[in-house]
Amino acid sequence: MASKTGSYGQGMFGHDDLGSAYAALAELDEVALLLGALTVEGWQGAAASAADQARIAHVGAVRRVREDVRVLTLLLQRREDLRNLLGAA
Amino acid sequence: MTSSWYWVRDATTAADPESIARAATRYSMAHDSVRSAMTTLWSTDSRLGINLVVPLLHPVAAPQYMAELADLAVQIGLVLERIYEDLTILARGLQEHAAHLGMTALIYSSAEADVTAHIAMCRTLASVGCFAGSSGFTSATLLSSLPRYVSGMSGSQAGDSEQDPFTDPRLANFSGVEAQQQIGAITAGAGDGITDGAGVSALSARLSSLWRTLGFPPWARTSGVVVSGAGGVLWGGLNQSDHGSRIRRVNLQPRKLEHSHSSFPSRGAPAPLPVRWAGDAHPAQKAAAAIMHSEPRGILPVFAKGPKRLGFDGIGTPRTAGQLLARISHSSASGSAGQVQVLRHRSSVSGLRSWSVVISGTKKWVPRTLNPQDMGSNFQELAGEISDQHVSVRLAMELAGIQPDEPVEFVGHSQGGAVALSLAADPEVVAEYSVVSVLTAGAPTGPVMPGKVPVLALENLADIVPALDGRAALVGEHQQVVYFDAGGLGPQKAAGAHSSETYVEAANKLGSQSREDPALRSYREWEENRAKALRLGGDTKTKTLFFTTTRVSGSIGDATVGAVGLPGSAGVGTFEKAMLASRH
Numbered sequence: 001m002a003s004k005t006g007s008y009g010q011g012m013f014g015h016d017d018l019g020s021a022y023a024a025l026a027e028l029d030e031v032a033l034l035l036g037a038l039t040v041e042g043w044q045g046a047a048a049s050a051a052d053q054a055r056i057a058h059v060g061a062v063r064r065v066r067e068d069v070r071v072l073t074l075l076l077q078r079r080e081d082l083r084n085l086l087g088a089a
Numbered sequence: 090m091t092s093s094w095y096w097v098r099d100a101t102t103a104a105d106p107e108s109i110a111r112a113a114t115r116y117s118m119a120h121d122s123v124r125s126a127m128t129t130l131w132s133t134d135s136r137l138g139i140n141l142v143v144p145l146l147h148p149v150a151a152p153q154y155m156a157e158l159a160d161l162a163v164q165i166g167l168v169l170e171r172i173y174e175d176l177t178i179l180a181r182g183l184q185e186h187a188a189h190l191g192m193t194a195l196i197y198s199s200a201e202a203d204v205t206a207h208i209a210m211c212r213t214l215a216s217v218g219c220f221a222g223s224s225g226f227t228s229a230t231l232l233s234s235l236p237r238y239v240s241g242m243s244g245s246q247a248g249d250s251e252q253d254p255f256t257d258p259r260l261a262n263f264s265g266v267e268a269q270q271q272i273g274a275i276t277a278g279a280g281d282g283i284t285d286g287a288g289v290s291a292l293s294a295r296l297s298s299l300w301r302t303l304g305f306p307p308w309a310r311t312s313g314v315v316v317s318g319a320g321g322v323l324w325g326g327l328n329q330s331d332h333g334s335r336i337r338r339v340n341l342q343p344r345k346l347e348h349s350h351s352s353f354p355s356r357g358a359p360a361p362l363p364v365r366w367a368g369d370a371h372p373a374q375k376a377a378a379a380i381m382h383s384e385p386r387g388i389l390p391v392f393a394k395g396p397k398r399l400g401f402d403g404i405g406t407p408r409t410a411g412q413l414l415a416r417i418s419h420s421s422a423s424g425s426a427g428q429v430q431v432l433r434h435r436s437s438v439s440g441l442r443s444w445s446v447v448i449s450g451t452k453k454w455v456p457r458t459l460n461p462q463d464m465g466s467n468f469q470e471l472a473g474e475i476s477d478q479h480v481s482v483r484l485a486m487e488l489a490g491i492q493p494d495e496p497v498e499f500v501g502h503s504q505g506g507a508v509a510l511s512l513a514a515d516p517e518v519v520a521e522y523s524v525v526s527v528l529t530a531g532a533p534t535g536p537v538m539p540g541k542v543p544v545l546a547l548e549n550l551a552d553i554v555p556a557l558d559g560r561a562a563l564v565g566e567h568q569q570v571v572y573f574d575a576g577g578l579g580p581q582k583a584a585g586a587h588s589s590e591t592y593v594e595a596a597n598k599l600g601s602q603s604r605e606d607p608a609l610r611s612y613r614e615w616e617e618n619r620a621k622a623l624r625l626g627g628d629t630k631t632k633t634l635f636f637t638t639t640r641v642s643g644s645i646g647d648a649t650v651g652a653v654g655l656p657g658s659a660g661v662g663t664f665e666k667a668m669l670a671s672r673h
Contacts, residue, residue, distance in 0.1 A: 017133040027126040031119045038112055051112070054186055058119075061182065065175045069130075072168045076133075079161045082154050 018080055021073045028066040035059045094578075095599060096193050099569035099611050106194045110210050113190035117217040120183035127176045130169065187218075189574065314461050314477050315377045316429070316484035318636035322377045323484040326641075327475055335517060336480055338487070406434055406631040409616055410545060411597035413445065414530055417502045417589045419633070420449040427452060427462035427478070427638040429485040434623060434631045443496040443525075443623040444489065446512075448482055450503025450531075450589070459640045462504060470507040471533060475515075477640060478508050483518065485636035491522060496623050498526035502589045503554055506532020506546070513539040525622035526615075530592035531555060534570075538563035543622075545615045546570045547596060552586040569611050571599060 035058050191214040313326020325338035407413040420428045430447035453463035461477040469476035482499075491497055499509035506529030512518050513527045519539075527544040531552050538544065548555040548570060564570055573595050575586060600616060603609035 020129045020133040024126040024129045027122045027129065031122045031126075034115055034119050034122070038115055051190070058116075058179070058182060058186065061175065061179045062123075065172060065179060068168055068172045068175065069126075072130075072133075072165065072172065075161055075165045075168065079158065079165070082158055082161070086154055 018073065018076045021069060021076055025066065025069050025073060028062055028069060032059060032062045032066065035062065094189075095571055095573040095595075095609075097569060097571050097608060097611060099564050100566045106210060109190055110194040110214060113187050113194055113214060114217050116183050116187035116190060120180055120187060123176055123180045123183060127173065127180070130172060130176075133169070192574075312641040314481045314484065314638055314640050316481050316488060316636050316638050317377060318485065319488045319490065319634050321488045323488060324377070324641065325480050325484045327480065335475060336483055338484060404432070404631050404633055406625055406629045407432070407445065408620055408625055409596070409600045410528055410547075410612075410619075411593055411600055413447075413500050413528055414502065414589065414593045414596050416445070416447045416500070416633075417449045417505070417530075418593075420447065422449070422452040422460055422462055424453065425459040425639055427460045427481065429482050429636045429638060431485055431489040431491070431634040431636065432631050433489070433634060434625060434629050436624065436626060436628050437630055438628045441495075441624055442492075443625070444486075444491050444498070445623070446482060446486060446497060446499050446509075448478070448499065448501035448505030448508050450501070450505050461638050461640055466508070467504050470504065470511060475511070476508060478504065478638075479511055479515075481636075481638040482508060482512060485634075485638070486522070488636060489634050493521060494523060496523050496525040498528070498619065498623060499524070500528040501532060502530045502592060503532055503587065506530055506534065510534055510538060510544070513542045513544070526619045528619075530589065530596070531587050534563070538565070538568055540565070541567055543615060543618055544568040545612070547592055547599075548572050549575045549586050549591060549595065554587050569615065571609075571612060573599070 035055055038055055194210060194214065313324055315322060315324045317323075321340070323338045323340060325336055327335060327337075404416075405412070407416060416430060416432065420430055422428050428449070430449075432445035432447060434443045434445070435441070449462065451462055451464065451467055453460045458465070461481045466476040466478040470479075486497070499512050501507070501509035509527050509529055510532070513524050518524065519542075524539070524542050527539065527542055528547075529544070530547045531549060531554050532546065533555055534544075534546050544567065546555075546569070549572075552575075575591050575595065578591065578594050578598065599609060599612055603613035603616070
């Protein structure tokens with residue numbers, strides 16, 4: 001809450017934001033890996049194909065979100081760069 | 090995002106519950122990771138506003154930087170909003186899929202009758218949040234819950250005996266699943282140290298014994314049932330001796346039955362009961378007179394109006410499971426009488442006939458009523474006994490004139506499904522009729538399963554009734570169970586977990602999807618084989634016969650025997666006396 005004072009502390013310049021976005025990206029990579037490695041071995045016949053379709057749909061959803069988070073990191077990085085320029089001014 | 094809302098269990102299904110449970114666990118972990126990512130990003134979002142303000146406070150900020158920073162702020166805000174929305178949907182989808190997989194694993198696990206593995210799986214899945222209803226699989230859990238179910242089933246609430254407790258929204262979904270697991274667990278002997286299939290069977294028998302204890306004394310010993318329709322009246326009941334047919338019947342309307350076909354060809358048509366109609370009649374005659382002169386709800390058959398009004402009702406031929414189940418809602422009942430529908434299918438070209446016997450569920454949620462579709466019959470069925478409703482249906486089949494070489498199917502909802510299966514598994518019925526198919530919906534199917542008759546059993550996962558037998562439905566080369574999640578039909582259907590309408594809608598949806606989903610191939614084949622076995626073609630016309638059923642009040646040895654002039658030999662029950670009289 002120190003930020004409300006207008007401090008120029010490092011956290012105020014978005015280092016933590018970028019770190020958080022990368023952390024989220026890593027978590028989503030983990031989810032994609034987890035779901036990608038899932039198999040339906042030992043499960044044949046009924047519902048097996050439906051389960052696999054659901055898995056593929058979930059993996060697709062994870063990838064879409066991951067792409068958005070990657071865009072977020074680029075935006076945050078640009079903001080970081082601008083702030084560095086401001087800091088140098 | 091879609092996930093499966095149904096599962097088929099049949100002889101060709103190969104499932105490894107452990108593998109499915111592992112998948113459920115991983116989905117649960119994936120869900121946790123997504124939630125964690127959301128929390129992480131939330132910290133970004135919460136700082137966003139502050140980080141926008143801070144540069145504005147810079148004393149020498151260049152205008153072009155400020156403009157780009159403002160634009161970035163907007164873009165970041167939009168991206169974050171989209172990410173949150175997608176992550177929320179993703180987290181929900183992963184959680185639901187984990188729960189679905191967990192439930193699937195439990196179903197297959199319970200079907201394997203490996204109690205130790207089943208209980209371990211329940212606990213594992215509960216620990217990762219895949220199944221919330223498995224907090225305590227002990228005898229104490231069920232016993233503490235039992236009064237709630239029993240009081241609900243017995244309709245102990247004043248004036249509430251017509252209410253089907255299993256369609257009560259308060260018992261829907263979670264409660265239903267919870268109850269299934271509790272009842273299944275106690276039957277499986279969790280806490281009794283019995284860990285093999287034989288133990289499961291033994292404990293299932295104990296549960297049946299519980300139902301019998303609850304249901305039999307002192308009202309089980311009735312004097313049979315009277316069934317009327319299609320121009321005849323039959324009084325039937327269980328034979329008290331071990332000789333001959335287990336079900337004996339007496340013709341209360343011989344003049345009409347002369348034109349009826351008997352489905353007991355080896356024994357001939359039942360002989361008339363030599364009694365008079367009016368006055369101090371025998372309870373069976375009173376019951377017959379009552380249903381002959383009453384028209385409850387306007388649809389029960391009144392053959393007294395003449396041979397042209399035999400309760401026939403022309404309808405569309407039911408060609409799918411959904412259409413067949415929809416016939417159940419056409420049955421009616423009153424406090425003193427139940428109803429059985431028999432659909433007669435006839436080819437207008439060949440004249441060949443086939444039949445569908447439609448058996449609806451419990452109508453009276455107390456035992457000891459005049460309507461055989463009551464809790465008394467439920468207890469009898471769950472105890473593995475021949476129920477009064479079982480007898481009623483057999484009499485209705487005889488009155489309908491079903492011939493031994495004419496294909497016949499049974500379809501039933503709830504109690505009706507249990508009766509349908511017990512009929513198809515009854516050696517006498519199989520010997521006397523050409524039973525070609527069975528369809529059950531929301532029925533406890535565990536105690537019996539016919540060996541060679543194709544069976545399709547539909548069970549809503551949120552419906553506790555199929556679990557009341559305390560064991561998984563048997564499946565084999567000719568039998569399959571299709572479990573479904575009524576949540577896949579919408580929230581309203583999920584609430585009516587046990588209602589026949591829910592099953593009709595599920596069957597219609599399954600039938601539609603079976604045309605393109607390989608997982609439902611056996612479902613599609615059942616429908617095709619049924620239509621073929623019943624010889625249903627484009628030239629088939631269908632009519633409905635309605636039969637009224639009622640229990641005969643009074644007990645064996647009733648004093649009214651003398652009033653109807655039956656021989657009163659000591660030590661022989663009323664029904665046996667009537668049978669003796671009918672032979673003379």
